[in-house]
Amino acid sequence: LLFRMKTKVQPSMDLIIPHYGLSLSTIGEVCAHYAEYEYLVDVIGLLAGLSTDREYLKDGKVTKIIVLELTNDTGK
Numbered sequence: 299l300l301f302r303m304k305t306k307v308q309p310s311m312d313l314i315i316p317h318y319g320l321s322l323s324t325i326g327e328v329c330a331h332y333a334e335y336e337y338l339v340d341v342i343g344l345l346a347g348l349s350t351d352r353e354y355l356k357d358g359k360v361t362k363i364i365v366l367e368l369t370n371d372t373g374k
Contacts, residue, residue: 341368
């Protein structure tokens, strides 16, 4: 979620959208997940660094990746 100065938030009474779907975790909990973790994880942080293009080989397939370095509200 990205909130800007002009973002407006309103309650929704739509029953299709779950009311309690947001769950926050610490970075320690996120890093403890195993590689085949079945849920997507969004992160919040300030972009602090960006790597050059890299290639990652898994199961005989090459995937290009870029590593993003994030900082939290304490600067870590």
